[in-house]
Amino acid sequence: MPLLQRCKAAIVQMTAVNDVAANFAACAAHVREARDRGCAIVFLPENFSFMGSRPGEAQTVAEPLDGPTMRRYLDLARETGLWLSLGGFQERGPDGDERIYNTHCIVDGEGRLVAKYRKIHLYDAPFVGLVESRQAISGDSLVTADSPAGRLGVSICYDLRFPELYQKLSFLHGAQVLLMPSAFAMKTGEAHWETLLRCRAIETQCYVVAAAQVGQHNTDGNKRCSWGHAVAFDPWGKCIADLGDAPGLATFDIDPELIAETRRNMPMARHRRYDIYGDGPHAAPLSPADTEGEPDASIGFG
Numbered sequence: 001m002p003l004l005q006r007c008k009a010a011i012v013q014m015t016a017v018n019d020v021a022a023n024f025a026a027c028a029a030h031v032r033e034a035r036d037r038g039c040a041i042v043f044l045p046e047n048f049s050f051m052g053s054r055p056g057e058a059q060t061v062a063e064p065l066d067g068p069t070m071r072r073y074l075d076l077a078r079e080t081g082l083w084l085s086l087g088g089f090q091e092r093g094p095d096g097d098e099r100i101y102n103t104h105c106i107v108d109g110e111g112r113l114v115a116k117y118r119k120i121h122l123y124d125a126p127f128v129g130l131v132e133s134r135q136a137i138s139g140d141s142l143v144t145a146d147s148p149a150g151r152l153g154v155s156i157c158y159d160l161r162f163p164e165l166y167q168k169l170s171f172l173h174g175a176q177v178l179l180m181p182s183a184f185a186m187k188t189g190e191a192h193w194e195t196l197l198r199c200r201a202i203e204t205q206c207y208v209v210a211a212a213q214v215g216q217h218n219t220d221g222n223k224r225c226s227w228g229h230a231v232a233f234d235p236w237g238k239c240i241a242d243l244g245d246a247p248g249l250a251t252f253d254i255d256p257e258l259i260a261e262t263r264r265n266m267p268m269a270r271h272r273r274y275d276i277y278g279d280g281p282h283a284a285p286l287s288p289a290d291t292e293g294e295p296d297a298s299i300g301f302g
Contacts, residue, residue, distance in 0.1 A: 018050060044086055091118070171268075
């Protein structure tokens with residue numbers, strides 16, 4: 001459905017732990033608050049349902065998308081009548097307990113799973129000793145979904161460093177709102193988080209919504225910390241929501257006229273030289289030196 005009228009939305013920042021039930025309780029409280037504040041859609045971060053503290057925990061809790069954990073979130077959407085962006089779920093992979101998908105699910109207000117996106121770019125980053133591909137399988141498809149907030153361009157965390165993805169989602173697939181739910185690392189978050197998100201908004205003339213994990217997640221194991229600063233930017237690059245470094249929920253409006261006005265005033269879609277740079281470059285194969293390090297316990301480290 002195209003975005004025809006202003007839509008009120010909510011963005012969530014949370015500190016997930018390695019307890020599925022505790023995380024559901026936290027997410028449900030945020031979703032019900034958003035309903036009470038008149039929102040139509042809620043954006044939850046990556047690892048919303050589980051944040052592991054040791055290697056192998058993510059594989060242990062992984063379920064298919066018709067499993068009991070996802071059904072609880074579908075029931076929550078049906079109960080509240082809200083659309084949910086579930087920003088990164090540990091989906092069981094085809095090889096059982098070996099590797100999983102990091103999957104962003106879009107659920108409508110009747111509790112139906114209307115879109116699923118499996119993270120394309122895996123965080124293989126030797127400089128922090130993490131290789132996501134050791135426990136996760138890369139997706140291979142771009143995904144958009146029509147919603148009350150307009151056409152959503154769906155992605156996860158590390159994807160935001162690859163602007164070609166968002167160029168295609170917006171200019172070729174008609175996205176109006178780009179979703180970048182994350183569990184960003186502290187070092188890279190401080191250096192790059194806001195800059196990358198603002199750039200994606202400006203260069204695509206879309207809203208950008210980046211729900212986030214924040215703070216120390218578990219008291220044992222890796223004691224992982226996430227950067228936080230869940231934010232939303234409008235198509236001009238103006239920050240319209242910012243949750244700083246504390247858990248919580250913020251609401252903001254998605255305005256179709258602002259999208260249209262921005263694109264009328266600077267018609268980048270007409271100016272793009274598809275005849276010259278078309279599909280853009282493709283990634284080169286990884287060398288052995290690029291795959292050193294340890295797997296992350298929880299998946300998703302921007």
